[in-house]
Amino acid sequence: MPSAPEVTRISLKNILFPTDFSQSSNAALPFASALARIYGSTILMTHVVAPEPHLRVVLDRLPAQDDIPALEAKQKLTELMEDPSLRGINCKFAVEQGELGEVVSEIIRDRQVDLVVLGTHGHRGFSKLVLGSGAEQIYRAAPCPVLTIGPKSHKSEDWKLRRILCPVDVAEDPAPVLGYALALAEENQAEIVILEAIPLVPWQHRSLVEERSHRSLQDLIPAHAADWCTPQLMVRWEHPAEAILQTAAERDIDLIVMSVHKARAFALSSHLPWPIASEVVSRAQCPVLTLRI
Numbered sequence: 440m441p442s443a444p445e446v447t448r449i450s451l452k453n454i455l456f457p458t459d460f461s462q463s464s465n466a467a468l469p470f471a472s473a474l475a476r477i478y479g480s481t482i483l484m485t486h487v488v489a490p491e492p493h494l495r496v497v498l499d500r501l502p503a504q505d506d507i508p509a510l511e512a513k514q515k516l517t518e519l520m521e522d523p524s525l526r527g528i529n530c531k532f533a534v535e536q537g538e539l540g541e542v543v544s545e546i547i548r549d550r551q552v553d554l555v556v557l558g559t560h561g562h563r564g565f566s567k568l569v570l571g572s573g574a575e576q577i578y579r580a581a582p583c584p585v586l587t588i589g590p591k592s593h594k595s596e597d598w599k600l601r602r603i604l605c606p607v608d609v610a611e612d613p614a615p616v617l618g619y620a621l622a623l624a625e626e627n628q629a630e631i632v633i634l635e636a637i638p639l640v641p642w643q644h645r646s647l648v649e650e651r652s653h654r655s656l657q658d659l660i661p662a663h664a665a666d667w668c669t670p671q672l673m674v675r676w677e678h679p680a681e682a683i684l685q686t687a688a689e690r691d692i693d694l695i696v697m698s699v700h701k702a703r704a705f706a707l708s709s710h711l712p713w714p715i716a717s718e719v720v721s722r723a724q725c726p727v728l729t730l731r732i
Contacts, residue, residue, distance in 0.1 A: 447618070449553075449623060452480060452481065453550055453552045454482050454556055456555075460486070461560070466588055467588040468525075470586060477626075480554075482525070483550055488535070490538065540579065543555070553583060555583060560590055587727050592723060602630045603620055605633050606679065606682070614659070615698065619728075629693070631670050633671070635674050636677060636679040684722055693725055693726075700731070700732060
């Protein structure tokens with residue numbers, strides 16, 4: 440059985456904000472600025488210029504210098520830094536050239552980025568990739584947590600972490616994602632709802648399964664968590680994406696914190712972690728923070 444996670448203080452010294460300057464992309468900026476104010480972070484805004492079409496092989500990441508797209512991007516980033524929501528926040532910007540996912544991953548490592556905040560239009564249906572293609576590359580490749588703002592998120596004004604939802608699967612190792620969610624809840628004095636979705640359970644067995652799940656969830660909560668909150672434990676019988684979305688709507692959740700599994704990003708497992716996260720991001724009315732484990 441998984442052990443209770445260590446709850447350690449989160450450090451968000453550097454927040455990366457990639458943008459393609461679209462409305463859906465820039466809609467994530469107020470969320471980045473809200474977290475930067477809470478944690479005293481520096482925001483690094485970046486735009487990645489795609490490589491020239493005739494370059495079949497992209498070599499090392501190269502700074503975009505004097506070409507027109509790069510100059511236009513620098514001008515737009517300079518203007519974006521004047522956004523009122525960024526007043527008083529330390530901001531930097533960088534224009535890079537290369538393949539988006541690779542470049543962003545290198546920036547995260549080179550600049551010691553603690554969190555990526557990005558927006559996505561999420562227009563395409565579940566049968567395809569739900570996230571926009573640019574966001575999808577970042578979302579799958581980033582080696583640090585990613586906060587994704589989907590098209591239906593409406594909590595940009597005065598966004599605060601009052602209620603956090605953390606869906607877990609006790610059959611996996613939920614300690615990393617639960618520890619992160621508990622740390623966010625502790626530091627922001629937020630309520631936290633811990634959810635396990637268990638679909639396809641016949642009604643006559645649900646009370647026993649729910650009791651067993653509650654015991655398992657309770658064992659995951661560190662004893663000292665009682666000093667600052669009372670986690671709410673929930674079991675739902677819908678498929679995971681629906682259970683998460685319905686709980687978030689019913690509880691007026693401000694942030695969903697969930698894990699995705701690197702090794703099984705494209706595996707046809709029963710849990711399908713990437714499609715579940717993508718479905719949640721595309722439909723959630725609040726931001727979704729994913730940790731790749």
